[in-house]
Amino acid sequence: MATEIMPGLALQKVDERIMTLNVGPQHPGSGHMRIVVQIDGDYIVACDPDPGYVHRGEEKMAEYRNYITNIPHLERPVIHDSCNVLYPYVLGAEELLGIEVPERAKYVRVIASELNRCIYIMYWLAIYGIFLGHSTMFMWPAGDREFLIDLMEKMSGARVTHAHFVPGGVRNDLPANFEDVCLRHVNYFEKRIKEYAAVFYDNPILISRTQDTGVLSKHDAIRLGTTGSVLRASGVDYDLRIKEPYDVYDELDIHTNVMKEGDAYARSRIPWLDMLESCNIIRQALQKMPKSGSVRTKLKPNPKTKGPATVYKRVESGRGSLGCYIVSDGKTEPYRLKLSVPSFRNLIALPHLLKGEKLGNMPSVYWSLNYWPVEADR
Amino acid sequence: MGTATGIIRALNSGIKHMAIKRFTLRYPEEKLKFVGDGYQFDPSTGVGIAGLKGRHMLFHDHCTGCQLCSIACEGVAEAIAMVKVPEEQKQNKKSIMPQIDYGKCVFCGLCVDACPFYALYMTNDYELSSFSKEGLIYTPAQLAVKPYVAQDSEIQITARGATHG
Numbered sequence: 035m036a037t038e039i040m041p042g043l044a045l046q047k048v049d050e051r052i053m054t055l056n057v058g059p060q061h062p063g064s065g066h067m068r069i070v071v072q073i074d075g076d077y078i079v080a081c082d083p084d085p086g087y088v089h090r091g092e093e094k095m096a097e098y099r100n101y102i103t104n105i106p107h108l109e110r111p112v113i114h115d116s117c118n119v120l121y122p123y124v125l126g127a128e129e130l131l132g133i134e135v136p137e138r139a140k141y142v143r144v145i146a147s148e149l150n151r152c153i154y155i156m157y158w159l160a161i162y163g164i165f166l167g168h169s170t171m172f173m174w175p176a177g178d179r180e181f182l183i184d185l186m187e188k189m190s191g192a193r194v195t196h197a198h199f200v201p202g203g204v205r206n207d208l209p210a211n212f213e214d215v216c217l218r219h220v221n222y223f224e225k226r227i228k229e230y231a232a233v234f235y236d237n238p239i240l241i242s243r244t245q246d247t248g249v250l251s252k253h254d255a256i257r258l259g260t261t262g263s264v265l266r267a268s269g270v271d272y273d274l275r276i277k278e279p280y281d282v283y284d285e286l287d288i289h290t291n292v293m294k295e296g297d298a299y300a301r302s303r304i305p306w307l308d309m310l311e312s313c314n315i316i317r318q319a320l321q322k323m324p325k326s327g328s329v330r331t332k333l334k335p336n337p338k339t340k341g342p343a344t345v346y347k348r349v350e351s352g353r354g355s356l357g358c359y360i361v362s363d364g365k366t367e368p369y370r371l372k373l374s375v376p377s378f379r380n381l382i383a384l385p386h387l388l389k390g391e392k393l394g395n396m397p398s399v400y401w402s403l404n405y406w407p408v409e410a411d412r
Numbered sequence: 413m414g415t416a417t418g419i420i421r422a423l424n425s426g427i428k429h430m431a432i433k434r435f436t437l438r439y440p441e442e443k444l445k446f447v448g449d450g451y452q453f454d455p456s457t458g459v460g461i462a463g464l465k466g467r468h469m470l471f472h473d474h475c476t477g478c479q480l481c482s483i484a485c486e487g488v489a490e491a492i493a494m495v496k497v498p499e500e501q502k503q504n505k506k507s508i509m510p511q512i513d514y515g516k517c518v519f520c521g522l523c524v525d526a527c528p529f530y531a532l533y534m535t536n537d538y539e540l541s542s543f544s545k546e547g548l549i550y551t552p553a554q555l556a557v558k559p560y561v562a563q564d565s566e567i568q569i570t571a572r573g574a575t576h577g
């Protein structure tokens with residue numbers, strides 16, 4: 035339809051019936067991004083997500099910092115999931131620097147990353163609740179996150195951006211008595227999130243708004259390259275914690291949650307089931323963790339890699355598989371660092387899902403993609 | 413399950429919450445209690461000691477003015493500047509000590525990890541707001557003061573729900 039009248043300047047013919055609507059970037063229902071939707075009456079005929087408003091140049095910044103000072107800024111893309119964002123970078127840096135991680139540190143990392151996964155999902159769920167106008171579902175997760183944030187604060191000393199993982203282990207050992215407090219909080223947290231079933235997931239109003247909207251078939255989910263909860267909600271059993279176990283995940287008994295429907299309801303339910311599973315993983319890890327021992331391999335302040343090498347590591351974050359590709363030229367800084375983020379991969383499915391949907395269903399479909407704008411922009 | 417039963421169950425679940433205890437914390441009357449005295453680091457083992465990453469504390473008798481903390485922060489936030497210490501104060505060989513700008517600091521604690529002389533720790537003090545940007549710059553003399561913290565509230569889990577007691 036578009037005719038180019040000058041290089042870079044296109045004139046688009048518009049249909050009388052079609053209206054273009056900008057949702058965002060300041061819209062509370064879009065996050066830090068814009069979704070350009072074309073509507074015919076109440077139906078969406080085309081949709082063009084426009085991310086990039088919160089681009090921070092994390093990848094470029096990483097080229098000027100050494101392997102230690104890269105830590106605080108690399109967790110910024112998703113501050114609520116900061117341990118999982120750092121995880122692939124730390125695993126990659128360990129391989130490049132050639133250092134071993136003590137056994138206890140691996141368990142501490144697993145606990146931290148599972149706690150962070152729950153913290154992230156609770157935040158995501160709170161926003162999903164308020165997107166659908168369910169203000170109770172905003173208040174409860176926002177309040178119940180506190181148990182886990184309190185645990186992370188005891189563990190790492192920071193409530194949100196922990197900077198806790200470091201190549202070679204974790205920054206500090208667990209405080210005294212942490213295991214008991216952790217178990218108590220996690221058990222209560224699990225009890226609390228089970229209550230969400232009656233008020234939210236079994237609520238007929240939520241079901242009528244999300245069931246059969248934005249259906250992503252198994253074939254399309256694979257073809258579009260989605261990941262994490264979106265992929266599992268479409269019936270593909272894929273979880274990196276099982277398929278490519280890192281650290282001590284292979285020693286733990288993990289169960290993945292898969293739903294076949296592929297609609298917005300399944301995509302909103304899978305993260306909740308994941309949280310229940312995370313509680314199990316934390317309990318197992320607490321039990322199996324060596325009771326004492328070192329948690330960090332000593333490292334020089336400005337460590338150098340062994341030589342030119344590349345490494346790609348990925349982990350299962352709260353949103354899906356998160357990869358980190360590091361190219362090293364044997365210096366103290368990475369030559370190139372690339373983050374492959376799940377948010378961006380899930381966003382690709384959005385135009386596909388919204389076509390033919392009612393405009394009123396946009397928030398429920400959009401946020402069910404488990405998308406985090408800042409992570410997609412990096 | 414029918415629509416009506418589902419809605420009644422949802423309402424019922426919400427109404428139950430009227431009977432459970434209030435979970436929110438009445439800040440600033442109540443303040444959260446943290447583990448330990450703040451994040452510390454032991455250079456001999458290379459492992460930190462758990463604690464809140466709050467405002468720093470500088471021990472003037474340990475600091476040698478080696479600038480390692482400032483170098484560590486260069487790649488993070490450039491919050492540390494090495495400044496001359498006034499004559500009347502405790503001196504080190506180079507007469508310089510770190511001054512921290514909390515308008516820039518991200519409380520990562522990497523400067524604490526870098527200090528090899530047990531001179532820089534973090535404390536439980538997180539209430540650093542100021543009306544001016546200059547008020548956020550803490551000189552070595554200010555950093556040497558041990559903060560007064562009255563924090564005693566902890567999460568308590570009871571049969572009637574959790575509360576900050």
Ligand code: SF4
Binds near residue numbers: 484488490516518522
């Ligand atoms: S805590 Fe981090 S940002 Fe703050 S002064 Fe130390 S190194 Fe710099």
Ligand code: SF4
Binds near residue numbers: 474479526527531
């Ligand atoms: S605080 Fe520590 S690292 Fe910083 S100048 Fe003093 S001795 Fe050196």
